[in-house]
Amino acid sequence: MLQGFFSETIRRRPALLQAVLAFNGLLDTGSPPEAMHVPGVDANALWASFAARRLLKTGQKTGFWDFSDETRRLALLPFSVLDTLGTTFGVAVHAKELALTIDGGRSAALRRELGPDLYAYALERGQYQLGACASVFHGRDAALDLPLRSRLHGWQALKILSAVWPAELRASIAFPVFKGQASPPPKLTDRGKTALWFGMKKILLKEVAPEWAPCFN
Numbered sequence: 001m002l003q004g005f006f007s008e009t010i011r012r013r014p015a016l017l018q019a020v021l022a023f024n025g026l027l028d029t030g031s032p033p034e035a036m037h038v039p040g041v042d043a044n045a046l047w048a049s050f051a052a053r054r055l056l057k058t059g060q061k062t063g064f065w066d067f068s069d070e071t072r073r074l075a076l077l078p079f080s081v082l083d084t085l086g087t088t089f090g091v092a093v094h095a096k097e098l099a100l101t102i103d104g105g106r107s108a109a110l111r112r113e114l115g116p117d118l119y120a121y122a123l124e125r126g127q128y129q130l131g132a133c134a135s136v137f138h139g140r141d142a143a144l145d146l147p148l149r150s151r152l153h154g155w156q157a158l159k160i161l162s163a164v165w166p167a168e169l170r171a172s173i174a175f176p177v178f179k180g181q182a183s184p185p186p187k188l189t190d191r192g193k194t195a196l197w198f199g200m201k202k203i204l205l206k207e208v209a210p211e212w213a214p215c216f217n
Contacts, residue, residue, distance in 0.1 A: 005068035015214035016067070019076045023172075024063035064169050070217050071161050071197055074204075075172050077212065082158070082173065085208045088126075089200055090154030091118050093134040094146055095126035101146075113147040121207070129202060133195040136186045143181050152178050156185040157196055 009017045067073050074082065091098070091114065098114075099122060101107055111119040137153040144152065155176060162170050188196060205213050 005066065013214065016073070019073075019215050020065065020067055023076050024065070064166070064172070066166075069165075070201075072165055072169060073215055074158065074161065074200075075165070075169050076215060077209070079174060081209050081212075083176075085200070085204050086154030086158050087151045088118065088121070088154070088208055089130075089157055089203045090137075090150030090152065091122050092126045092130050092199075092203060093137045093153050093157075094150050095122040098122040098146060099127055110146060113145075114150075129206070130199045131195075133192070133199045136188060136192065136196075140183055140186070141181065148178075151176075152182055157200060160185050160188060160193060161197055161200065 009020070064075075067076070074085075077085070098110060098119070101110060114122070137156070141149050141152060155178070158173075159175060162173065201216060205216065
């Protein structure tokens, strides 16, 4: 599977290839990868690609390469993008509750805490983007204020998606620690996880970082 993934990526997805190489710390040295022996990676095929040749570094022997599972590509995102994704997803989860907060003082506080852009997103299209997959978080952690609850549940969604990743890939993400009365992430069926992924991907590519679209199927 890995060799097929790289063959397809080299031929059709140069942006994804560059992101994977950057994830593994490969830089442009102007030298062929003579000492590169990553299990399952066809070094000759990689070297035949001009884009790969510009980014490979002599002597690279370790790293993580199997991003054939599309959800794993979330690990390629910079932390700032991943954090914005989690927060935006969480705001979409609780957008209807945010929109129903009509008390002037509380509304102003929410706008201030979330920022005007995220608050406007919640009141407008955020209410309609996730569908049923948002319901798995409804009613949870009600004691937490909405901005914190939104960020918590967004990161919990990312934890659910990454739970089946290999340990070394999961360890590459600095998951924030939420203290207090936060409940553990909900348990989902495979079907529920698939719906969660489609919702997360929609938020990523429509709202947070559309420039990353070439790296996702």
